[in-house]
Amino acid sequence: MKVLGIESSCDETGVALYDTERGLLGHAIHTQVAMHEAYGGVVPELASRDHIRRLIPLLEKVLAEAKCHRGDIDAIAYTAGPGLAGALLVGASFAEALAMALDVPVLPVHHLEGHLLSPLLADDAPNFPFIALLVSGGHTQLMHVARVGNYELLGESLDDAAGEAFDKTAKLLGLGYPGGPALASLAESGTAGRFKLPRPMINSGDLAFSFSGLKTAVLTAVRARDLSEPDKADLAAEFQEAVTEVLAAKAVAACRQRRLSSLVVAGGVGANRRLRERLDDAMAKIGGRVFYPALELCTDNGAMIAFCGAQRLLQGEAPRRGGAFAVRPRWPLNELR
Ligand code: KG4
Numbered sequence: 001m002k003v004l005g006i007e008s009s010c011d012e013t014g015v016a017l018y019d020t021e022r023g024l025l026g027h028a029i030h031t032q033v034a035m036h037e038a039y040g041g042v043v044p045e046l047a048s049r050d051h052i053r054r055l056i057p058l059l060e061k062v063l064a065e066a067k068c069h070r071g072d073i074d075a076i077a078y079t080a081g082p083g084l085a086g087a088l089l090v091g092a093s094f095a096e097a098l099a100m101a102l103d104v105p106v107l108p109v110h111h112l113e114g115h116l117l118s119p120l121l122a123d124d125a126p127n128f129p130f131i132a133l134l135v136s137g138g139h140t141q142l143m144h145v146a147r148v149g150n151y152e153l154l155g156e157s158l159d160d161a162a163g164e165a166f167d168k169t170a171k172l173l174g175l176g177y178p179g180g181p182a183l184a185s186l187a188e189s190g191t192a193g194r195f196k197l198p199r200p201m202i203n204s205g206d207l208a209f210s211f212s213g214l215k216t217a218v219l220t221a222v223r224a225r226d227l228s229e230p231d232k233a234d235l236a237a238e239f240q241e242a243v244t245e246v247l248a249a250k251a252v253a254a255c256r257q258r259r260l261s262s263l264v265v266a267g268g269v270g271a272n273r274r275l276r277e278r279l280d281d282a283m284a285k286i287g288g289r290v291f292y293p294a295l296e297l298c299t300d301n302g303a304m305i306a307f308c309g310a311q312r313l314l315q316g317e318a319p320r321r322g323g324a325f326a327v328r329p330r331w332p333l334n335e336l337r
């Protein structure tokens with residue numbers, strides 16, 4: 001069965017074709033980073049318009065890469081939320097219309113479920129059950145994953161998401177958009193420990209996170225005096241240490257609590273080198289290991305949506321035929337059945 005995946009929830013347009021027998025046949029992403037850069041963040045209206053421009057060329061590219069035709073598509077999965085309403089609607093309309101034209105079933109998919117399952121696309125995939133650390137621009141969550149469709153939220157951020165904290169701190173340090181990768185690369189040349197930042201909630205005894213205080217602490221340091229470039233690098237390094245230390249400590253605590261040795265990391269912040277290093281070390285210490293999606297599948301992409309849709313179909317979920325549809329800009333993962 002060949003499932004086409006469509007992702008358009010934010011600033012990446014992703015299209016992919018996943019075959020339940022042969023794996024990923026093709027995938028293509030267009031990132032809007034360059035377009036939004038001038039504004040210092042994602043402009044929703046521009047994002048929606050750009051998704052419209054990109055979808056058909058990306059579909060053609062994926063079909064060519066997969067050596068397939070439209071008629072080979074057996075089902076279509078698309079991101080129905082959470083995300084930007086207009087951007088989601090572009091992908092949803094495209095997927096629903098194409099499904100109707102091809103007379104194939106269509107499946108709305110939860111964006112975070114896509115991220116959660118993305119490490120299963122790797123050759124070396126974890127077995128169920130596992131703990132998942134979901135770290136994106138909008139979410140920081142620890143989840144117990146018993147199987148596809150069975151997710152228990154163990155803890156999440158009470159305020160800013162980890163990626164959001166990276167982005168906002170990058171802005172405070174005068175770095176461009178997107179902030180996360182820029183801050184991470186500045187941190188590589190700095191020394192942690194010269195500035196002292198808190199490790200929020202590290203001893204809270206639960207699996208909750210809080211990152212907004214960290215951003216305020218950085219703001220205080222920035223306002224205290226004129227920071228030189230090396231100062232900024234040191235502050236970036238300390239910030240990265242603080243965030244990754246808390247994330248690693250709580251992820252390991254979740255694995256201990258549930259007596260599980262497999263940790264899956266998903267979402268854009270999962271691309272952070274220092275986070276990976278810390279998680280690998282901490283999990284090795286308890287005799288466990290960490291599973292990551294391929295680097296190109298860490299950020300938003302169509303492959304995880306196609307894969308997620310395929311898994312749901314294999315589990316017997318009844319797909320819809322085209323017709324009335326809606327997107328859900330806000331959609332808590334625990335409301336998923
Ligand atoms: O999952 P994602 O692509 O989009 C959603 O939010 O769904 O995650 C994007 C987030 C952004 O906040 C970005 O700054 C962050 O992931 N990010 C990073 C790195 N690469 C991306 N944060 C820290 N270090 C990185 N290397």
Ligand code: ZN
Nearest residue numbers: 115136299300
């Ligand atoms: Zn995402």
